[in-house]
Amino acid sequence: MLKDKIFLITGGTGSFGQTVTSYLLSKGSREIRIFSRDEAKQDQMRTDFNDDRLRFYIGDVRDYAGIDRALNGVDYVFHGAALKQVPSCEFFPMQAVMTNIVGSDNVIRASIENKVKKVVCLSTDKAVYPINAMGLSKAMMEKVAQSYARQLTPDQTVISCVRYGNVMYSRGSVIPRFIQQIKESKPITITEPTMTRFLMALSESVDLVEHAFGNAQQGDVFIKKAPACTVEDLASALKNLFNSDVETRIIGIRHGEKIYETLASKEELVTSEDLGGYLRLRMDTRDLNYEKYFSEGNKNEIGFDDYHSHNTDQLSVKQVEEILLSLPEVKQELEGWSA
Secondary structure, eight states: OOTTOEEEEETTTSHHHHHHHHHHHHTTOSEEEEEESOHHHHHHHHHHHOOTTEEEEEOOTTOHHHHHHHTTTOSEEEEOOOOOOHHHHHHOHHHHIIIIIIHHHHHHHHHHHTTOSEEEEEEEGGGSSOOSHHHHHHHHHHHHHHHHHTTSOTTSOEEEEEEEOOBTTOTTOHHHHHHHHHHTTOOEEESOTTOEEEOBOHHHHHHHHHHHHHHOOTTOEEEEOOOEEEHHHHHHHHHHHTTOOOOEEEOOOOTTOOSSOEEEOHHHHTTOEEOSSEEEEOOOOOOSOOHHHHTOOOGGGTTOOOEETTTSOBOOHHHHHHHHHTOHHHHHHHTTOOO
């Protein structure tokens, strides 16, 4: 399915976008267009990959004309461009609106106009029961995607989303920060030790994207099942691997931070489909002319629980160590290290 196809990746210079790019190149994709506004990162990526199948487009998803031109002749779109930092979105919420909501609308609308086969939009656990501007804007992105999907037939552009939690060693994530603190002999700073996070490698997150490209129906949201651990156990595992005895310091929960990651609400799970390693969350296909919206309930919703990092498989410190050792970035950090 991926071979000899033309892809466009918005936000393609990020850690997730670059991992997707590497995967698509390995699968024989004919051309991959990297659409982003960061010319320095594009230049670095051009040098690092050194592959003439890559094409670079400077642009912003907020600009409809720019993304529309870049989509000419594209088969598949992976929409990863977003403002992702919780504090940034919290203090500048309209910037999150412009990029995560309006920008997503531009990408989806232009994809439909250019008759792209499939669009997969990257979402986040923070879109479930959102408590901050970043999560709210991503939840609205999902609603925008599904609003278009409701109006399209199966033979038109298929629009879906993938939702994931913590991706290990992605840019700005906690693992590289903990490793840096260990190497600098500084205390590991933890906001709340009982906080849990899903553990998923970048390679596994790409599996989720490929699954969506191969199996999506209009308006689907896909989730990859994953184990979890407490932040305290994650810090302990890293200290063990690096043979470090640095202090672990509790600093308290930051503004807008959740105790655990929720990937699917109980309301969504009522109509979900268990695909083994994945969950398919079905789009509500009803229109405004339905009684249940106004006067009828759904007895089936009783008895479901959310799918979150507190009730998924919980890993021991030893199991977390084994997962960390499978990450090439951690292996590289360990090379030549002595406490």
